[in-house]
Amino acid sequence: MPMTGRCREPNCHAVVVRPLHYCTKHADKEAVYQASRERWTNRTDNSKRYKDYNKRKREYSDIKVEQNKFYQSKQWKSIRDVVRRRDNFLCQYCKAHNRVRTGKIVDHIVPVEFDLNGKTVMDNLAFCCSKCHTRKTKWEQIYYGTGYGNKTKNVIPIKNIKDVPDFQKNEQ
Incomplete structure (x- = not known):
């Protein structure tokens, strides 16, 4: 039996077969939703952002680097x-x-x-x-x-x- 869920459109209670998120009535919104999901899942700058944060905030001295290692x-x-x-x-x-x-x-x-x-x-x-x-x-x-x-x-x-x-x- 396929996995099912509700349509993401507010007040629409139609059943949708996964991997779709919208019913046939609201199918035009599926492409927009998938595009927004792609933007968030394909972000590659997160590691750079965390690395920069660690250098500025957590590891601003050798003592802090050692402290951070200890806490892990x-x-x-x-x-x-x-x-x-x-x-x-x-x-x-x-x-x-x-x-x-x-x-x-x-x-x-x-x-x-x-x-x-x-x-x-x-x-x-x-x-x-x-x-x-x-x-x-x-x-x-x-x-x-x-x-x-x-x-x-x-x-x-x-x-x-x-x-x-x-x-x-x-x-x-």
């Missing part, structure tokens, strides 16, 4: 899974300020750019939600001087999650 490694992926389970998939920054929220990101409490030796230390890792991660990254750029175009500062590293400022005092 099997070692990081296994450490990340252990931290997720250890923290019960809950944001540790929210938990430190009496909130409960599930997380999605394993974060270095002291950034890797500031302390290269702490990238695999389990005590330097915490599971966090995307809101806390974004706000903590902005705070790190100010406090530690990390990030693109910044120079790291000579400050005391904050290793305890409870000492990191509450990013969401004004919310809720």
